[in-house]
Amino acid sequence: MTELLAQTAPKKYAILSMDVEDWYHSDYFIDKKLDRSYSMLDGLDRYVGMLQDLQIPSSFFVLSDLAKSLQSKMLELSSCGYELACHGDDHTRPLLIPSKDFYIRTVAAKKKIEDLTGLSVAGYRAPSFSLDRERLDMIRKAGFLYDSSKNAFSDHPLYGCIDISGFDKVVPNIYRAENFFEFEVSTLKIADKNIPVSGGGYLRILPWWLTSNLITRYLKDASFYVLFIHPFELSHRAAPYLDNTVSFPTRMRFSLGRSTTEIKLRKVISLLKKEDFCFTTFSDLRQILK
Numbered sequence: 001m002t003e004l005l006a007q008t009a010p011k012k013y014a015i016l017s018m019d020v021e022d023w024y025h026s027d028y029f030i031d032k033k034l035d036r037s038y039s040m041l042d043g044l045d046r047y048v049g050m051l052q053d054l055q056i057p058s059s060f061f062v063l064s065d066l067a068k069s070l071q072s073k074m075l076e077l078s079s080c081g082y083e084l085a086c087h088g089d090d091h092t093r094p095l096l097i098p099s100k101d102f103y104i105r106t107v108a109a110k111k112k113i114e115d116l117t118g119l120s121v122a123g124y125r126a127p128s129f130s131l132d133r134e135r136l137d138m139i140r141k142a143g144f145l146y147d148s149s150k151n152a153f154s155d156h157p158l159y160g161c162i163d164i165s166g167f168d169k170v171v172p173n174i175y176r177a178e179n180f181f182e183f184e185v186s187t188l189k190i191a192d193k194n195i196p197v198s199g200g201g202y203l204r205i206l207p208w209w210l211t212s213n214l215i216t217r218y219l220k221d222a223s224f225y226v227l228f229i230h231p232f233e234l235s236h237r238a239a240p241y242l243d244n245t246v247s248f249p250t251r252m253r254f255s256l257g258r259s260t261t262e263i264k265l266r267k268v269i270s271l272l273k274k275e276d277f278c279f280t281t282f283s284d285l286r287q288i289l290k
């Protein structure tokens with residue numbers, strides 16, 4: 001497989017992805033009284049506008065609870081060549097769900113998106129990267145062809161840890177078991193720590209000088225890069241009202257840096273172009289590597 005990649009130009013691949021959820025799906029707001037009528041999903045349109053401006057593909061992991069209201073949007077995305085994948089149903093962390101229930105709910109989430117779009121959904125990403133090997137095997141059993149929930153940043157309290165033993169390494173951070181692929185989210189190893197360099201809150205909150213330094217270091221030796229982002233991070237709308245039952249750090253974490261997210265995203269794309277990365281989707285890369 002490595003030989004195949006060596007013969008096929010370009011050799012380096014970048015995948016931009018969006019986890020399509022609203023602001024209130026965040027784990028930090030579990031059990032909080034929130035105004036769920038207030039939406040920040042306009043960030044999805046802003047993201048697509050940027051992609052179209054730069055002619056870059058993307059994969060979208062959609063919550064099935066939003067699939068009905070986003071049906072026409074999903075069809076529009078698909079007709080423009082973007083990939084639709086599954087982000088579960090209501091954003092409950094899989095590791096909080098008994099595995100048998102997780103399987104039933106995930107099969108239903110996949111089916112709902114497929115029924116509403118008429119498309120086959122190949123990919124899955126766990127809410128909050130909350131997945132273990134038992135549940136990864138259920139993702140395979142449910143008929144998905146790839147997962148992108150493996151994240152080596154172990155200091156995040158919500159993330160899971162996936163034992164990938166038995167998978168073959170195709171290239172660094174891409175693993176394969178028969179026809180099923182695991183695409184690991186990018187982290188930079190410094191000493192014994194894995195530092196996130198893959199977007200989300202890290203891109204939004206950290207200063208650009210630091211982010212650009214970390215991503216540049218990562219790209220120097222990498223042949224594969226994954227970035228993820230959420231609609232609320234690109235929303236033009238004001239932050240929702242959050243009362244004192246939401247902790248101050250959470251309110252800060254949620255609202256900081258949104259005004260510069262798109263600028264930073266465009267800068268990351270420039271870095272990737274400078275390093276000759278080819279932009280693709282998970283499904284297309286799976287086809288290339290198959």
Ligand SMILES: [Zn+2]
Nearest residue numbers: 019021127128
């Ligand atoms: Zn999510």
